[in-house]
Amino acid sequence: MEKEFIKVHFTGLKFTKSDLKTGMVVVIRCGDEFQILETPIGLVGVGDTYWLDLNEYENDLTIRDGLLDIIKIKETNDRYKLFRANWGNMTTIWERTEEKLWSNGLSLEENHRKMWKALADNPLMEKGEYLRKNNIDIPKGECFACESTCGLSDLGECDECPICEHKDGETCLNGKFDKWLDATGFERAKIANEIANLEWKEK
Numbered sequence: 001m002e003k004e005f006i007k008v009h010f011t012g013l014k015f016t017k018s019d020l021k022t023g024m025v026v027v028i029r030c031g032d033e034f035q036i037l038e039t040p041i042g043l044v045g046v047g048d049t050y051w052l053d054l055n056e057y058e059n060d061l062t063i064r065d066g067l068l069d070i071i072k073i074k075e076t077n078d079r080y081k082l083f084r085a086n087w088g089n090m091t092t093i094w095e096r097t098e099e100k101l102w103s104n105g106l107s108l109e110e111n112h113r114k115m116w117k118a119l120a121d122n123p124l125m126e127k128g129e130y131l132r133k134n135n136i137d138i139p140k141g142e143c144f145a146c147e148s149t150c151g152l153s154d155l156g157e158c159d160e161c162p163i164c165e166h167k168d169g170e171t172c173l174n175g176k177f178d179k180w181l182d183a184t185g186f187e188r189a190k191i192a193n194e195i196a197n198l199e200w201k202e203k
Contacts, residue, residue, distance in 0.1 A: 015073060015094040016059045023079075025087050026061075027072035028052070033087055048084075061096075071096040102144070103137040109200045111136070112144040112163070116196030123188040148202070163198040173198070 020026070024036045026045055034045030034052050045052035057063045061070035074090035076082065081089055102111050118130050127142040139147035149160040158166045164173050171178050173195065180191040 015061070017054060017057055017061055018059070020054065020073070021075070023075065023082050025074045025090055026052075026070045027074070029067055029069045029071055035082070035084070035087070069096070102139070102147075104134075108139070108144040108148045109162070111139075112200065113196050115144070116192050120189045120192035120196060123185055123192070145200075162200045162202050163195075 020036050022036055022038050025033055026036065027033050032047055034047040036054075037044055037046055044054060052068065057070070063069060072092055073094040074087065074092050076086075076090045101107055104111070106114070115127065115130055119125055119127065122130075128138070130136075131138055131142060141147075145161050145163045148162055149157045158164070158172075167174050176191060176195060180188060180195065183191055
């Protein structure tokens with residue numbers, strides 16, 4: 001089964017396509033930025049190497065498979081800051097907040113905790129075995145925390161891990177994951193339980 005992200009729980013100031021104005025800068029899901037311009041065909045977003053046809057967007061600023069969804073909008077009252085070099089200094093006026101649900105209908109955090117609690121209850125079980133046994137789509141690296149950092153390139157970014165401080169020179173979970181791999185019996189179950197209960201904080 002192909003995995004699918006379902007976007008839910010939008011929060012913050014309500015913003016629709018009709019609210020976009022010339023000069024605003026929008027940021028899409030992969031991080032690329034585009035400035036809104038009026039043209040004969042309507043509002044478009046112009047970036048460094050390509051442009052967005054906003055006629056193709058839904059009113060909630062989403063589009064087709066979600067990879068080009070608009071996730072942030074910035075603007076300025078200073079016309080001199082409209083140039084590309086100043087986009088980083090513009091004020092964010094809206095940002096999409098959403099929860100990603102995995103193919104089984106649970107969030108990535110919920111899946112992380114459920115998997116590691118199962119591994120704590122069954123020290124002989126491996127992550128892949130748990131996922132296959134429960135017919136759950138395999139996340140990046142068999143890790144829901146890694147999956148949460150995947151973007152358009154489908155590569156996880158360790159600096160963005162929601163459960164790891166990613167200290168220089170240390171492996172995943174600052175060495176805790178390697179300890180789990182090497183441990184057996186009660187010690188393995190204990191570490192799995194610790195991983196299940198790590199604070200999950202999106203960065």
